[in-house]
Amino acid sequence: MNQPHSLKGKTGVVTGLANADSIAFGCARALHRAGADLILGYGHPKGEPHVRPLAEQLGDAPLLLCDVRDDAQTAALFGAAAERWGKLDFLIHSVAFAPRDDLHGRVVDSSREGFLLAMDISCHSFMRMAKLAEPLMQDGGCLITMSYHGAEKVIDNYGIMGPVKAALESSVRYMAAELGPEGIRVHAISPGPVATRAASGIRDFDQLLAEAGERSPTRRLVSIDDIGETAAFLVSDAARSITGVTTYVDGGLHIRG
Ligand code: NAD
Numbered sequence: 001m002n003q004p005h006s007l008k009g010k011t012g013v014v015t016g017l018a019n020a021d022s023i024a025f026g027c028a029r030a031l032h033r034a035g036a037d038l039i040l041g042y043g044h045p046k047g048e049p050h051v052r053p054l055a056e057q058l059g060d061a062p063l064l065l066c067d068v069r070d071d072a073q074t075a076a077l078f079g080a081a082a083e084r085w086g087k088l089d090f091l092i093h094s095v096a097f098a099p100r101d102d103l104h105g106r107v108v109d110s111s112r113e114g115f116l117l118a119m120d121i122s123c124h125s126f127m128r129m130a131k132l133a134e135p136l137m138q139d140g141g142c143l144i145t146m147s148y149h150g151a152e153k154v155i156d157n158y159g160i161m162g163p164v165k166a167a168l169e170s171s172v173r174y175m176a177a178e179l180g181p182e183g184i185r186v187h188a189i190s191p192g193p194v195a196t197r198a199a200s201g202i203r204d205f206d207q208l209l210a211e212a213g214e215r216s217p218t219r220r221l222v223s224i225d226d227i228g229e230t231a232a233f234l235v236s237d238a239a240r241s242i243t244g245v246t247t248y249v250d251g252g253l254h255i256r257g
Helices: 023-033 045-057 071-085 100-104 112-136 161-182 205-215 224-235
Strands: 011-017 037-042 063-065 090-093 141-146 184-191 246-249
Touching: 011 023, 011 045, 011 071, 011 112, 023 037, 023 045, 023 090, 023 224, 037 045, 037 071, 045 063, 063 071, 071 112, 090 112, 100 112, 112 141, 112 161, 112 184, 141 161, 141 224, 161 184, 184 224, 224 246
Parallel strands: 011 037, 011 090, 037 063, 090 141, 141 184, 184 246
Antiparallel strands: none
16 A cells, blocks of 8 residues: 555544543554554443553553543643643544443433433543643644444434434534634544444344445445555645545445435
8 A cells, every 4th residue: 555644743632442442542643653652541441451552553652541420530631742842733432332221222212311421422522522622732733533324314323423423423523613714723533333342232233234335336445554545645734725624434435425
């Protein structure tokens, strides 16, 4: 493969690492390969043994526990960036959660607590992180979150995550408008289905994967490296005039009816 756009000298925070299958790891790997320096956030203390070896593969990047419900832990991630670099060029927000019962039930039946928790972790945490990143992005920057086509269309078994991702994609547009004058670009990447821990919580996910492989125009599933390389492009100066959009990395699957 040709060398991607160079990110030498760029610094970034990547959140949402759970294991080697995580989309966040695909992003971190591509960003590291392009020359960026990273700080990594993982969401659960039990994840540490899985993510420590990954951090070692990424130039021994500092690894911090960051449960986004914990404001102090979230602030510490950006405090670490301030201390290490005095600036930040990009953020990858690759975090989502919905309680199982709410995810598996009808949207109509979702509990208030479950819906609010899903919104807090999967959507509002991106806004909170953007606020912490903003003062470190004096020279501009790039904020990227992960969405899914269930934001746009009704996808069987995606349940309350559909409305949550719709709110996330709308937030991307508002945040892009607000932060654009400061040179901060805001993106959603919308990957096709990938077998990850989060995805395993979705009912009949294997069927979704099989259909994606058969129905996408490229006739192949996307990999976490495909997603990572798109993130690296969006972070790069080559994407300086692109902001506020949802970029599909799904082999064209979303153009099907
Ligand atoms: P994953 O399980 O590897 O990653 C999800 C991450 O969210 C985990 O690292 C988990 O620790 C983290 N998380 C959950 N609650 C958290 C909290 N309170 N604080 C901090 N972190 C928390 O799965 P993934 O598929 O790589 O998911 C990453 C993102 O990609 C999610 O936003 C997901 O919705 C999105 N996405 C996934 C797919 C797919 O098919 N896998 C498709 C489109 C979008």
